[in-house]
Every structure is written in C-alpha cells, then in structure tokens.
Amino acid sequence: MNDSPARLPLRTAAAVKLGNLSSTLSQKMGLGAGGMIGGRVALKLDPQALARLTHGRRVAVVTGTNGKTTSTMMLARAVGALGEVATNHSGANMPDGHVTALSKQPDAPYAVLECDEGYFPAVAGASNPAVAVILNLSRDQLDRVGEVRTIERSLRDTITALRDCTIVANCDDVMVTSAAWNARKVIWVATGTGWHHDSASCPRCGNPIRWQGEHWHCTGCDLARPHPNWITADEAMITPEHQKLELRLTLPGKFNQANAVMASAAAHAMGVPTEEAVRRLRGVSNVSGRYRTIQRNGRSARLLLSKNPAGWSETLTVVKEANHPAVLVINAQEADGRDLSWLWDVPFERLQGRTVIASGERATDLAVRLTYAEVQHTIVPDPLKAIDQMPPGAVEVIANYTAFRDLNARAAADE
Amino acid sequence: MSESTIQIALVLPDLLGTYGDFGNAVVLEKRMTWRGIKAEIVPINYGEPVPDSCDIYVVGGGEDTAQTLAVKHLREHPGLQRAVTKNAVVLGVCAGIQIFGESFTRADNVTHPGMGLIDSTSHAGGSRAIGEVIAEPANGLFEGVLTGFENHQGRTVLGPAARPLAHVRVGTGNDGSVEGAVQGRIVCTYLHGPVLPRNPQLADLLIEWATGTKVAPLDLPAVTAMRAERVRAAS
Numbered sequence: 001m002n003d004s005p006a007r008l009p010l011r012t013a014a015a016v017k018l019g020n021l022s023s024t025l026s027q028k029m030g031l032g033a034g035g036m037i038g039g040r041v042a043l044k045l046d047p048q049a050l051a052r053l054t055h056g057r058r059v060a061v062v063t064g065t066n067g068k069t070t071s072t073m074m075l076a077r078a079v080g081a082l083g084e085v086a087t088n089h090s091g092a093n094m095p096d097g098h099v100t101a102l103s104k105q106p107d108a109p110y111a112v113l114e115c116d117e118g119y120f121p122a123v124a125g126a127s128n129p130a131v132a133v134i135l136n137l138s139r140d141q142l143d144r145v146g147e148v149r150t151i152e153r154s155l156r157d158t159i160t161a162l163r164d165c166t167i168v169a170n171c172d173d174v175m176v177t178s179a180a181w182n183a184r185k186v187i188w189v190a191t192g193t194g195w196h197h198d199s200a201s202c203p204r205c206g207n208p209i210r211w212q213g214e215h216w217h218c219t220g221c222d223l224a225r226p227h228p229n230w231i232t233a234d235e236a237m238i239t240p241e242h243q244k245l246e247l248r249l250t251l252p253g254k255f256n257q258a259n260a261v262m263a264s265a266a267a268h269a270m271g272v273p274t275e276e277a278v279r280r281l282r283g284v285s286n287v288s289g290r291y292r293t294i295q296r297n298g299r300s301a302r303l304l305l306s307k308n309p310a311g312w313s314e315t316l317t318v319v320k321e322a323n324h325p326a327v328l329v330i331n332a333q334e335a336d337g338r339d340l341s342w343l344w345d346v347p348f349e350r351l352q353g354r355t356v357i358a359s360g361e362r363a364t365d366l367a368v369r370l371t372y373a374e375v376q377h378t379i380v381p382d383p384l385k386a387i388d389q390m391p392p393g394a395v396e397v398i399a400n401y402t403a404f405r406d407l408n409a410r411a412a413a414d415e
Numbered sequence: 416m417s418e419s420t421i422q423i424a425l426v427l428p429d430l431l432g433t434y435g436d437f438g439n440a441v442v443l444e445k446r447m448t449w450r451g452i453k454a455e456i457v458p459i460n461y462g463e464p465v466p467d468s469c470d471i472y473v474v475g476g477g478e479d480t481a482q483t484l485a486v487k488h489l490r491e492h493p494g495l496q497r498a499v500t501k502n503a504v505v506l507g508v509c510a511g512i513q514i515f516g517e518s519f520t521r522a523d524n525v526t527h528p529g530m531g532l533i534d535s536t537s538h539a540g541g542s543r544a545i546g547e548v549i550a551e552p553a554n555g556l557f558e559g560v561l562t563g564f565e566n567h568q569g570r571t572v573l574g575p576a577a578r579p580l581a582h583v584r585v586g587t588g589n590d591g592s593v594e595g596a597v598q599g600r601i602v603c604t605y606l607h608g609p610v611l612p613r614n615p616q617l618a619d620l621l622i623e624w625a626t627g628t629k630v631a632p633l634d635l636p637a638v639t640a641m642r643a644e645r646v647r648a649a650s
Contacts, residue, residue, distance in 0.1 A: 139433060147433065147478045200429035200461055206480040208461055338546070339564040341607040344438030364644055367637035368612050372438070372445050379637070 008106070012052040015045035016103040023100055039092075039099030050095050053102035054111060054127035057086070060266055061124055063115045063155070064135025064176070066311045068093060070251065070287045071135060071259040072114035077284060078267035078277035084108035090288050094119050095126075110270070117151050121158040124165070131269045132159065133168045133262055137175035138195050139345070140308040141337030148175055148198045155179040168266045170258070171226045174199035174209055174216060178223055189265050190214070190228035191258035195310035197345070232261045239274055247278065250285040253318040289408035294415070296384070298392035301327070303411070305404040307336070309345035312398070316350050319396045325355035327386045328370075329399035329407060330362045336401045340365045348373040357386040360403045383407045384414075420453040421625055424469035426495065427477075429460050430485045434566070436475025436508050438609035442618050443471060450630055452622075461485075465494030470625045472498060476509030476567075476607065479521065486514040489530060499532055504625045505601040508610060512589075512596060512603035513537040513569050522568060533598040534574030540587075543568050547649035548586030548606055550594040553579045557616040560584070561594065562645045563606025571596070571605075580604055585649045600624050612638070613645065 008016065019042030042049045060079065062072045069091045076087040086105035088097045093114040102111060115123045117137070124132060134155065137148055152175045159167055160182040169180035171188040175198065180186050192214075199209055207220025217224035231238040235257065236246050247260055260281055267277035286292045290305045306315040319326060332338050340362055348370055356377040358366040363381045370377045380386035383403065387395055399407055425440045440456045447454035459465055461484070472495055477485060489495055499505060505515075513519040516535035520526040529537075543566070550561040561581045571589040573579060573596055580595025580602060581588070588594030588605055595604035602621065604610055611618040615638055619630050 149478050149480060197429070197432065201481050201484050203480070206484050208484075339434070339566060339607060341435035341438070341564060341609055344435030344441070344609055344612070345432070364637055364641040368635075368641050369438075371635055371637050372441050372612065374445075 008052055012042075012046045012049055015042040015049055016053070016099075016106065018042065018045060019099065019103050023104075037096075037100075038103060039096030039101075042099045042103060043096055048126075049099050050102075050123065050126040053099060053106075057109055057111045058270065059111045059113065059127045059129040060131040060133065060270060061113050061115050061120070061127065061129045062133040062135070062266075063117050063120045064133070064170075065117065065138045065140045065308060066314075067135050067255060067259045067262075068114045070256060070284070070290070071133060071263050072112055073287050074260055074263035074281035074284050075133070075266050076112040077280045078263060078272050079110050079112055079270050081272045081276050081280060082270065083110055085110040085112055087112045088114055095123060098123060098127075117155070121154055124158050124162060129162070129165050131166050131168060131266050132162070133266045134159075134170065134176045134180055135259070135262055136170055136173045136191075136193055136195070136310070137179070138198050138308065138310040139342065149203050152179050152203045156182070159183050166269045168262060168269060170262065171228050172214065174223075175203055177226065178203045181223060187230070187265050187269060188226045188228045189230040189232070189262050191232050191261060192254065193258065195313065197309070230261055230265045232258050237261045237264065237278075243274075245274065245278055247282070249282055251287075251291055253314060255314045289412070290404070294411045296387050296414075299387050299390055299395050300393070301387045301395040301397045303404065303408060304396065304398045305401070306398050307401050309342050312346040315398050316347060319398070320350065322394065323354060324394045324396050325357075325390045326351060326396045326398065327357045327359050327383055327390065328366055329360040329383045329386075329397065329403040330358075330366045331360050331400060331403040331406075332362045332365075333402045336403075343369045348375055351375045355390065357389065359383045359386040360399065384410060420455055421447055421471065422469040423454060423456045424466065424472045424495075425456050425458045426465070426472055426474045427461055427485050427488065428458055428475065430481040430488075431475040431477040431510055433478060433481070434476045434509065434607040435609050436473070436607070439475070439506060439508065439611040439618075440473045442609075442611040442615070443473070443622060446615070446618055446630075446633060447622055447626075449633060452626060452630075461488060465489060465492040467494040467497035467501065467503075469498060469503065471504045471621060472506070474505070474507045474511040474514075476511070482510045482514060483527060485510070486527065486530065489514070490528075496530060496532065499599070499601065502600060504621050505532070506611075506621060507601065507603040509567055509605055509607065512571055512605060515601065515603055516571065517574075519569065532601055533596050533603060534576035535571050535596055536574075537569045537571045539568050540570040544587035544605075546586060547645065548588060548594065549584045549646060549649045550581035550586070550588060551584060552581045553593070553597075556580070556597065557614075557620050559614075559616055559642070560646060561604075561606065561617070562613045562642060562649070563604070563608040563610050565605045566607065567605050569605075613642065
C-alpha cells in the first residue's frame with residue numbers, strides 16, 4: 001500500500017549528504033550524539049528538506065507534554081511490523097532532529113516522529129502525516145514553551161486544518177479534547193490521565209469544567225468528554241471491538257500503560273493488527289536511558305526522567321510502591337525552563353520519612369521546597385556522588401531534562 | 416492571638432495557580448506553625464463563595480481566560496473586598512497585581528474592570544518580560560533584596576494612593592523602574608519563584624501584620640543559600 005519514498009530533488013539530496021556527514025563528524029569528534037546537527041545543516045541548505053524527506057512516506061507524528069519519547073518508541077516498534085521505520089529516538093524532537101532521522105533512513109517507507117508541542121504546526125504542515133497522536137497537555141516550562149492554552153490553541157488550529165490525518169487523542173485530557181474536537185477524523189483514547197490542574201476552565205469558552213467520575217463537560221459550551229474508542233483498563237486495554245488485551249509492559253507506571261494504549265490505537269490507524277502491536281511494544285524497556293538501572297558500588301540506581309509537575313506527580317506514584325531512598329536531581333537550564341516555581345506544584349510531601357538527597361545544579365532551590373514539605377534531606381549537587389552516599393541497595397533517581405541527560409551520559413561513560 | 420488560628424485563604428488555586436503560587440500559602444503556614452502560631456490554609460475554589468473572615472488572602476498568577484474568570488468570580492462574591500475593609504492582609508502575585516487594580520487592558524485592547532483594591536491600571540507591554548529580578552524594597556519595608564522570577568506581558572502604572580513595593584535593579588517589574596505595589600495591607604508583585612519562599616522577610620512581614628506581633632527570625636540554611644545563589648546569578 002505504500003510507495004517507496006520519492007526520489008529526492010538534487011538540492012535536498014546534497015543537503016542530506018552534507019547533513020549526514022556533519023552528524024558523523026559530530027559523533028567522531030565527540031561533540032554530540034549527532035541527533036540534531038546533521039538536520040540543522042541540511043535545513044540550512046534546503047529549508048524544504050522536511051517536506052521533501054517525508055514525501056511518499058506514511059508518517060505518524062507524536063506530540064504532547066509528557067510521554068512523547070516513550071510513545072514514539074512504542075509506536076515505531078509496532079509500525080515496524082509493516083516495514084522499515086525512520087524515527088527520532090533520542091528525544092531530538094524539533095525539525096532538525098526529524099531531518100537527521102529521515103536522512104539516515106532515506107528508504108524507510110514509514111516515519112514515526114516525536115515532535116515538540118511548539119513545533120507541531122510546522123512539522124504537521126510539512127510532513128502531511130497520516131496519523132497524529134496528541135498525548136496530553138499540561139504546564140511545562142512556562143518561560144520557554146508558554147502557557148498551556150496558547151499551545152492548545154495552536155494545536156487546535158493545525159489539527160482543524162489537516163485534511164487526510166487521523167488524530168489519536170486522549171479524551172481524559174480536556175486540553176487535548178479541545179485541540180482535537182474539530183478534527184475530520186479522530187480516535188478517542190481513555191487513558192485515565194490524572195492531572196486536571198490546568199483545565200478548571202474551558203479552553204474554548206472560559207466557563208468551568210465539571211467532573212463527575214471519569215466524565216467531564218463544560219458548563220458553558222458543548223465541549224464534553226467524547227465516548228472513547230479505546231480504553232486503558234488496569235494493566236490492560238479494551239479495543240474498539242470490546243476485546244480485552246493484557247498489556248504486560250516492561251515499563252512501570254500507569255502513565256506508560258496510557259502511552260501503550262495511545263501507541264496501539266495509532267498503530268492500528270497505521271494498519272498494524274492490535275495484538276501484534278502490543279506484542280511488539282511490550283519489549284520497550286529502556287527509552288533513551290530512562291527506567292534503566294545502573295550499578296555503582298553496591299547501589300542499584302533506577303533512573304527516572306520527570307520534567308514538569310504532571311510528570312513528577314506520576315513518578316512519585318511509581319516510586320511510592322517501594323520505600324527506597326531517593327535522589328532528586330534538578331537543573332534549570334534553558335531546555336528545562338529557567339523558572340523553578342513549578343517545584344511547588346509537585347507533591348514532594350509524599351516523600352516524608354524517606355531518605356532523600358537534593359541534587360543537581362539547582363539543588364538548593366529543591367532543598368527549600370523539601371524543607372517546607374518537611375522532608376528530611378541532605379544536599380549533594382553531583383548526582384553520582386549522591387547515589388554513592390546512599391545506603392547500599394536500591395535507589396530511585398528522579399531527574400529533570402538536562403539533569404537526566406547529563407547523568408545518563410556520565411553513567412554510560414562509567415559502564 | 417495564640418488561641419485563635421490564622422486562616423490563610425488560597426484564592427482560586429484552580430484558576431490562579433499556574434506558577435506554583437500555592438507555595439506562598441505553604442510558606443506562610445509553615446513559618447507560623449514552626450513558631451507555635453496556629454495556622455491553616457483554606458483553599459477557595461472556583462464556584463465557591465469567598466469568605467470575608469480569613470486573616471491572609473493569597474492570590475496567584477493565571478492565564479488570560481482564567482484571570483478573566485477569576486475576576487468575575489471575585490466581583491460576584493466580594494468576600495475578599497469586605498475582608499480588606501476589615502484590615503485583612505492580602506498578597507497578589509502577577510495576575511493579582513492586574514486584577515486588584517482599577518482596570519487591566521489586554522493585548523487585544525479590551526479593557527476589563529479590576530477589583531479596585533489598589534490605585535493602579537495595567538496594560539499589555541510590547542514584549543513579554545521573562546527572567547530573574549532583583550529589586551530593593553521601597554521605604555525600608557523589609558531587610559535584604561527582593562528576588563524572584565518574572566514572566567508577564569502586563570505593565571502596571573501606580574496612582575498616588577499606591578506605593579511601589581521595590582525599586583528594580585535587574586529585570587522589568589511594573590515598568591522597568593518600580594516593582595509591585597503596597598496599599599494598606601495589600602502587597603502586590605509580579606514576582607514568582609514563588610515570591611515568599613524566595614523572600615522570607617516579606618513572608619514574615621505579612622505574618623506580623625496578620626498576627627500583630629513581631630516574630631523571631633527563623634534560621635533556614637537552604638533558604639539563605641538559595642537567596643545568595645539567585646542574587647549571584649541575576650547580578
């Protein structure tokens with residue numbers, strides 16, 4: 001059903017070649033993972049590179065505040081059942097990352113692209129996706145990304161204008177539902193998303209949203225929770241044909257079950273039989289270093305990434321199961337958002353009574369938050385040293401974006 | 416005073432809690448509790464009447480539609496305004512400074528009536544002010560500098576009845592020169608961080624106004640270290 005990707009125009013082909021060369025050089029010289037530089041070079045030489053590189057491929061774009069990288073990896077694995085898939089694995093989720101990934105696999109008939117929410121309009125416009133997955137929308141890096149309603153509005157305008165795209169949208173998220181409400185074709189997924197703090201008022205008319213159990217509706221306009229086609233049940237999912245499938249994921253937490261059901265629904269829309277999709281995405285165990293366990297001097301430290309209040313709230317639920325000591329690592333570089341006010345939206349009070357170390361470049365800001373949460377802690381800015389200072393045994397390490405990236409790279413270098 | 420409980424109203428956290436402003440209420444509560452003053456946080460959600468009996472009201476920042484909805488609610492249920500006439504202490508952050516004024520005008524040029532609690536008007540500025548702020552407290556209101564993180568489009572002009580909270584050294588504040596407003600026992604600021612974890616002297620000033628007694632200093636090394644770090648980073 002798919003043509004192989006069209007032959008690239010000469011200019012794009014040259015741009016791709018030089019871009020790939022830059023990626024290789026960047027890797028060889030130890031400058032970076034080469035996930036973005038190649039695309040940056042190619043886009044400079046040919047600004048239409050993304051449109052040309054996606055032309056003739058069947059493309060899925062995955063966006064939302066949390067779970068993008070995991071869901072993209074799950075969906076790419078599932079779509080692998082149909083043929084070769086080009087995908088941006090390492091979280092390089094802006095157009096230069098997309099061009100880099102597509103350039104490396106010019107013949108792959110499928111592409112699954114993780115996309116930063118802010119770039120969704122540009123990427124969806126250029127790549128003419130067959131499927132777009134909208135996971136969730138909540139406050140994240142307000143100084144960089146902007147407010148949730150601005151993002152919702154731009155997604156809504158883009159989605160409404162897309163002609164041949166199936167939108168896979170989370171109907172337990174008011175913002176996502178509003179963004180997908182006018183889509184020509186939409187598949188609704190009930191994920192059981194728990195974060196409602198950004199949707200007390202309707203993004204469309206401003207009136208209060210009323211919740212009754214899992215159902216919600218706007219008290220001022222017709223926006224209301226749609227009837228879901230796919231449902232996330234406890235460790236399982238219910239398909240549109242009312243078939244119950246056990247998920248049995250390797251990854252922990254309810255939010256990964258939600259990611260898996262979103263990915264399965266999207267894979268189904270791409271043409272993958274559901275049982276095969278689930279079988280394939282079950283194997284996802286380590287997403288760019290997330291969820292992996294590192295061994296250091298008798299400590300087994302599980303590395304968890306959380307970037308914003310909704311993400312931290314979910315992760316604190318995951319680590320609640322066992323009462324292991326926790327190292328919390330916070331940076332506030334540009335990619336993290338410079339404003340750490342959001343630390344006060346995270347329910348750190350749940351860590352009372354546990355052994356906790358505050359770490360990262362902004363360990364003192366975190367220490368202030370923990371002080372007022374009455375969580376006993378010490379401060380060790382270097383996260384690897386912090387792990388070493390914990391008692392031997394299991395340790396949970398939760399870090400935000402650049403903190404995680406740097407820790408993961410150092411841990412990998414040590415291994 | 417020691418018998419009664421100081422009630423801290425957290426005003427519309429579901430609409431005006433975008434920037435961690437819940438932290439301001441937590442800091443007030445803990446700094447009183449740790450000193451043996453009974454205190455509790457009373458969340459007032461959208462749709463609920465606003466009581467006029469609380470001692471301190473904390474109002475946070477929010478997005479535009481939420482802010483419009485909040486001011487509508489607070490005008491329909493004027494408990495906060497009644498409390499002000501009874502000398503309640505009020506902290507208004509970001510959206511707070513805009514909705515407490517006489518009016519605020521958005522980027523779309525639509526002017527909305529404010530609550531008329533402070534002598535000020537706000538309008539949309541040309542660019543969004545984002546970044547660390549350092550300001551010197553005006554009139555020796557409290558010791559040390561005021562530090563915070565601003566992220567706002569609005570600019571605010573104070574009338575004669577309102578005094579600035581501080582004079583800007585780094586950042587934008589109301590207009591590039593002064594930051595915030597003080598009128599009676601109402602304190603407004605554009606600063607997040609949130610502002611009270613960043614500025615314990617301001618938290619204690621509000622506590623002293625509410626309790627009518629001087630409070631002893633509280634030694635929190637993490638707070639001292641963070642303030643020093645933030646001031647260094649902004650300078």
